[in-house]
Amino acid sequence: MYIEKIIETISTSYATLTEECKDDLKKASKILTLDKEAKIVKEGQFADKLYFVVRGGARAYYLKNGKDITDWFAFEGEFVSAIDSFFQDSPTMYTIELLEPTTLLQISRETVFALTNKHHCFEKLGRIAVTKTMLELQERVVSIQFESALQKYTNLINARPDIIQRVQLTHIASYIGVTLETLSRIRNPKYRI
Amino acid sequence: MYIEKIIETISTSYATLTEECKDDLKKASKILTLDKEAKIVKEGQFADKLYFVVRGGARAYYLKNGKDITDWFAFEGEFVSAIDSFFQDSPTMYTIELLEPTTLLQISRETVFALTNKHHCFEKLGRIAVTKTMLELQERVVSIQFESALQKYTNLINARPDIIQRVQLTHIASYIGVTLETLSRIRNPKYRI
DNA sequence: CGTTAGTTTGAGAGGACTCAAAGTCTGTGG
DNA sequence: CCACAGACTTTGAGTCCTCTCAAACTAACG
Numbered sequence: 307m308y309i310e311k312i313i314e315t316i317s318t319s320y321a322t323l324t325e326e327c328k329d330d331l332k333k334a335s336k337i338l339t340l341d342k343e344a345k346i347v348k349e350g351q352f353a354d355k356l357y358f359v360v361r362g363g364a365r366a367y368y369l370k371n372g373k374d375i376t377d378w379f380a381f382e383g384e385f386v387s388a389i390d391s392f393f394q395d396s397p398t399m400y401t402i403e404l405l406e407p408t409t410l411l412q413i414s415r416e417t418v419f420a421l422t423n424k425h426h427c428f429e430k431l432g433r434i435a436v437t438k439t440m441l442e443l444q445e446r447v448v449s450i451q452f453e454s455a456l457q458k459y460t461n462l463i464n465a466r467p468d469i470i471q472r473v474q475l476t477h478i479a480s481y482i483g484v485t486l487e488t489l490s491r492i493r494n495p496k497y498r499i
Numbered sequence: 500m501y502i503e504k505i506i507e508t509i510s511t512s513y514a515t516l517t518e519e520c521k522d523d524l525k526k527a528s529k530i531l532t533l534d535k536e537a538k539i540v541k542e543g544q545f546a547d548k549l550y551f552v553v554r555g556g557a558r559a560y561y562l563k564n565g566k567d568i569t570d571w572f573a574f575e576g577e578f579v580s581a582i583d584s585f586f587q588d589s590p591t592m593y594t595i596e597l598l599e600p601t602t603l604l605q606i607s608r609e610t611v612f613a614l615t616n617k618h619h620c621f622e623k624l625g626r627i628a629v630t631k632t633m634l635e636l637q638e639r640v641v642s643i644q645f646e647s648a649l650q651k652y653t654n655l656i657n658a659r660p661d662i663i664q665r666v667q668l669t670h671i672a673s674y675i676g677v678t679l680e681t682l683s684r685i686r687n688p689k690y691r692i
Numbered sequence: 693c694g695t696t697a698g699t700t701t702g703a704g705a706g707g708a709c710t711c712a713a714a715g716t717c718t719g720t721g722g
Numbered sequence: 723c724c725a726c727a728g729a730c731t732t733t734g735a736g737t738c739c740t741c742t743c744a745a746a747c748t749a750a751c752g
Contacts, residue, residue, distance in 0.1 A: 368641075370645055373645075375644065375645065377640070377641065389633070389634065389637060390634070390637070393630055393634060394634070422623075422626075426619040426622060429619060429622045429623055429626060430615075430622055432626050433615075433622060433625050433626035433629060436626060436629045436630050436633055437586055437629050439633050440582070440629055440632050440633040440636060441582065441583070441586060441587070443633060443636035443637060443639075443640060444582060444583070444636060446636075446640055447570070447636060447639055447640060447643065448561075448570065450640065450643050450644065450676070451568065451643065451676040452563055452566075452568065452676060454739075454740095455739080455740070474697095474698070474699095475698075475699065476698070476699085483643070483644040483645060484740075484741090485740075485741060485742080486698090486699075486700095487699090487700080487701085487740090487741080487742085488739090488740055488741075489699095490699060490700050490701080491700080491701085491740095493699095493700095494700080494701090647707075647708095648707080648708070667729095667730070667731095668730075668731065669730075669731090677708075677709090678708070678709060678710080679730090679731075679732095680708090680709080680710085680711095680731090680732080680733085681707085681708055681709075682731095683731060683732050683733080684708095684732080684733080686731095686732095687732080687733090
């Protein structure tokens with residue numbers, strides 16, 4: 307897939323970019339195609355890249371008491387980065403790994419900030435992308451807060467039906483905040499009396 | 500407090516605004532001083548206002564199975580709105596009520612969007628404010644997800660020590676996702692053996 | 693096919709919930 | 723300035739959902 311087409315997709319789905327901005331973006335970004343399980347960010351690093359998923363998917367996870375907790379999924383058409391690090395210039399708690407063979411558009415933090423300052427349209431794109439994430443997190447807080455394991459699972463299926471097909475149950479379990487065993491029981495229709 | 504000074508505070512703490520932008524903002528916004536318990540947004544409304552808290556505080560809550568769940572606090576120097584409605588132009592699930600006698604700067608959604616399009620600096624301010632909220636929500640998801648009631652309470656105290664003095668325990672309990680009774684027990688030192 | 697990763701099933705324990713009641717604080721009126 | 727009402731918080735007892743630990747089952751891959 308040509309880089310122009312990818313940038314056009316971004317421009318269409320997030321915020322319209324001017325030709326000059328698209329051109330600047332094109333010059334400063336590059337396409338990566340990586341294997342499943344490749345790690346594009348590792349815990350402790352300063353995450354100085356932003357990625358746009360062209361094809362495939364990724365998950366961000368962190369370790370809590372030695373357990374792998376999935377905190378975020380990103381698939382085609384979505385941006386992904388270690389947000390704790392990218393926005394605060396601190397070492398990240400996250401590792402981001404690819405769930406499938408994946409094609410990414412890679413943009414450096416430096417580029418993002420430069421384009422953000424130079425082009426109003428790119429700032430807008432950033433604002434819209436961040437707003438989208440904020441609203442998604444908001445709904446997640448509401449879902450996690452006072453719902454049963456079954457309800458949280460149902461909420462996820464409704465919000466992102468594709469995830470179930472593409473992600474291991476282990477990761478879905480930690481994403482919605484239940485143990486793998488509980489998730490397995492929930493999914494068994496007998497459980498729902 | 501003069502409106503110029505409030506806008507200057509915003510400009511200093513979020514993103515520097517040009518004189519023209521500050522002027523436009525000044526013309527289109529107004530100061531409100533309201534009593535404790537006043538509701539600035541009600542469930543079911545289209546929230547067409549954004550507020551900046553000059554003095555005082557507010558909480559956003561929603562009803563779940565008849566129970567009042569606090570979802571957000573805002574105090575001096577923070578923006579507050581019914582974000583589900585404000586950004587998606589849909590009726591809100593939230594009611595926002597003042598916790599104290601409060602002074603607010605009120606800005607209409609129309610103004611926000613107009614200034615966002617007209618001034619790059621205002622777009623930037625929006626991006627920064629939204630990013631701040633996004634990161635806060637992110638930490639909240641992590642805190643809620645796999646922590647005990649005591650840990651969640653401790654996290655909140657560390658993140659916002661002022662809240663405990665200014666907000667009822669009932670609201671703090673629902674904010675961190677535990678019952679009032681559990682919160683009360685947690686706060687009793689005897690409980691922690 | 694054997695090996696390993698991933699998922700399901702089982703049994704028992706525990707943290708937080710619910711329902712209930714007793715305290716404690718705060719503000720208003722006599 | 724005290725007393726009472728209502729709001730808020732604490733304490734108690736019992737229950738239940740989800741967790742933990744353990745083991746069996748299943749699928750995927752070389």
